[in-house]
Amino acid sequence: MRTSDFWYNLPEELIAQQPVEPRDSSRLLVYDRVTKSVEHKHFFDIADYLREGDVLVVNNTKVLPARIYGAKEHTGGKIEFLLLKRLDLTHWEVILKPGRIAKPGAVFCFGDKLKARVDSIGEDGSRIVEFIYDGTFEAILEQLGEMPLPPYIKEKLSDKSRYNTVYSKVEGSAAAPTAGLHFTRELLQKVKDKGVKVVEVLLHVGLGTFRPVKTDDVTNHHMHSEYYEVSQAAADEINLAKAEGRRVICVGTTSVRTLESAADRTGHVEAKSGNTDIFIYPPYKFKIVDALITNFHLPESTLIMLVSALCSREEILNVYDLAVKEKYRFFSFGDAMFIV
Numbered sequence: 001m002r003t004s005d006f007w008y009n010l011p012e013e014l015i016a017q018q019p020v021e022p023r024d025s026s027r028l029l030v031y032d033r034v035t036k037s038v039e040h041k042h043f044f045d046i047a048d049y050l051r052e053g054d055v056l057v058v059n060n061t062k063v064l065p066a067r068i069y070g071a072k073e074h075t076g077g078k079i080e081f082l083l084l085k086r087l088d089l090t091h092w093e094v095i096l097k098p099g100r101i102a103k104p105g106a107v108f109c110f111g112d113k114l115k116a117r118v119d120s121i122g123e124d125g126s127r128i129v130e131f132i133y134d135g136t137f138e139a140i141l142e143q144l145g146e147m148p149l150p151p152y153i154k155e156k157l158s159d160k161s162r163y164n165t166v167y168s169k170v171e172g173s174a175a176a177p178t179a180g181l182h183f184t185r186e187l188l189q190k191v192k193d194k195g196v197k198v199v200e201v202l203l204h205v206g207l208g209t210f211r212p213v214k215t216d217d218v219t220n221h222h223m224h225s226e227y228y229e230v231s232q233a234a235a236d237e238i239n240l241a242k243a244e245g246r247r248v249i250c251v252g253t254t255s256v257r258t259l260e261s262a263a264d265r266t267g268h269v270e271a272k273s274g275n276t277d278i279f280i281y282p283p284y285k286f287k288i289v290d291a292l293i294t295n296f297h298l299p300e301s302t303l304i305m306l307v308s309a310l311c312s313r314e315e316i317l318n319v320y321d322l323a324v325k326e327k328y329r330f331f332s333f334g335d336a337m338f339i340v
Helices: 043-049 137-144 178-182 185-193 232-243 253-262 302-310 313-325
Strands: 027-031 038-042 055-059 061-063 067-072 078-086 091-097 107-110 114-121 127-133 170-173 197-203 226-230 248-251 272-276 291-295 336-339
Touching: 027 043, 027 313, 038 043, 043 185, 043 336, 055 232, 055 253, 067 114, 078 107, 127 137, 178 291, 185 197, 197 232, 197 253, 226 253, 232 248, 248 253, 253 272, 253 291, 253 302, 291 302, 302 313
Parallel strands: 027 336, 055 197, 055 248, 061 170, 248 291
Antiparallel strands: 027 038, 067 078, 067 107, 078 091, 091 127, 107 114, 114 127, 197 226, 226 272, 291 336
16 A cells, blocks of 8 residues: 555645634534445534443543753754653653754753753654753743644644643643544533543654655554553443443544554453554554544545544545535644544
């Protein structure tokens, strides 16, 4: 299967630059895989498509203000860091630019409260750095950092909280699990009142979100690993639903990757934590996931490949072409799709 098989044409003006208000007023395209039918709704209608006993799985990761700007000690050369993964109390994996000034041993200053020393360079160009500071790292980052919006978003975000879900809890992501951005607290409560079980899992979104597929052959692409956790309570709830024939519906591709990583060969979700580099593309037999709430994704990305595995490549590209025709808003702050 070729990477170019997942290309579609998207006019630049359909790339959403700002989130809508309120969150749940975005549009919703509902695609039924059995009837091949499409409905055009708004996200606040999502409760109408959920039923008592469904398990709705959400990723409760929280995005850090992980983009910081500084200068090289002594020379003043400008540098941009994007924090990807915390390795211990002071060490992080980062991507940065320009890389030519960030050789091992180089020290960079971010204001007067934070320094970083480059320890090593990874095969993919990422760096392992040690941060040097007094006080609390998170508090310093809150002061200095910006939300790490994707490069296709050109406008500044006035409210940092809009790049986090209302249920975000555990800091550690370099990007948002964007499908969940559409939920308000009131809509989540409405869903729960209907008898839907909302289950939280964790996957810290890292470099895999930013890395394009550069290989012609899809199977030659390697995903960057990301940390995930599934609690015993979450595993028990999901396994019970599967045993009783109830639907497990994921909010976002990160929730999908978490469950499919935690499932054994028999389709039983284990309570576990660790790093996953699972890459889902057609043909893939899902062990846990029955339906998916997701945003519209970049052409030739690992995300559109995952979504295509849930239906088929042809179906998804047809739906995307329809979404373009109907002028849906695309990517992080765009509209949503529910695949049932």
